Amino acid sequence: MLPLFAGVVMVAYVVPGPDWMVVLRASARARRFGFLAAAGVQCGLCVHMAAAALGVSTALLHSPLAFTALKLFGAAYLVFLGSQALWQSWRRRRVEPPPGEPGTELRPGRVFRQAFLSNVLNPKAALFFVSVLPQFLDPAGPAAVQVLVLGSLDIGLGVAWWALFVLLTSRLSGLMRRSGPRQALDRVTGTALVGLGVTLVATG
Template sequence: MTTFAIAALLLIMMPGPDQVLVTRNALAGGRRGGLLTMVGGALGLTVHAGTAAVGLSALLLASATAFTALKIVGVAYLVWLGVQTMRAARHTGSATEEDAEPIHAVTWTAYLRQGFLSNALNPKVALFFVTFLPQFLPADTTSPRGQALLLSAVFASLYVAWFGCYALLVDRFGRWLRRPSVRARIERVTGIVLVTFALRLATATH
């Protein structure tokens, strides 16, 4: 369990779409935006964890058509988010210093939805739960499904802990990070990174 927790935490800490989205939304919506995005991401993980436990993820990865369909939707979603973020950078750059505060106009469901879809539509997350997680199942276990769900719960808990702290950290330094000139640069880079992740996902095979 300890080995799995360490390996899982290292994977969670690696830069990816989750980190980009939490950063973006913590700057846009403050602590609430970042934490709700994290909760959405955790819910997206539970979709793949649950389906992996009952064997549906394996069927998804075995079907080239299903895998490709999910990948196309995921790529389109990340590209859309990236383009929207880069477009928002144009308006941010022309704002004044008095505007360097969180924008709470976005509904809480939007932050949840973005985090959820980012993971739920990512076939690489399904691949993780089907290939990485089983390596840590005890060979002599009498309940592999129960053990898989337990490890999935550990992974989700570490995800919540890491990105929860990360969102609070971004919000803590938000006053400086939300300065129009700084935030515009961050949004441009964020948009480019999201599109880059989309391109990487587009080339993924199963």
């Protein structure tokens, strides 16, 4: 069952989503920002894993009011991040970073915080831990322990995936020294984040 679960997890990571857009935008600025964003995403998953192990996620997703509130907050935050990226791409006057320091307008704490919140406020991440993961649990064993074990495997695979993702996408950081490619990436990721936020609201 573990190989099958690992395969499902990797498919979930490879399919583009909000985490992709947040990490990609940070990684394209500088490798260190990409790793910070990836760390924020995985720390967000740790919150979902702990909530699932304690039964909080199940209670949350079975409460229509609480689930709707989480969905709206998550969608609003994605739209906010996307709108912020679009605004930056449309600014007429941009301050170019000094050579060798692409993306100095970003702050490490802000990069981590944005990635962490985008994951924590994503109800689909919580849904994975209460709908997909339980299918791989042994009914004869303690559920909380199994959730922690499988959740840890999920997070470990994610660490490996994001490390590879950041190493590959950070090669774009050289292009980000020029405003043209930076504006293009901001527009692509910004539009994608806004679209994901709208889709999240529209999804039942």
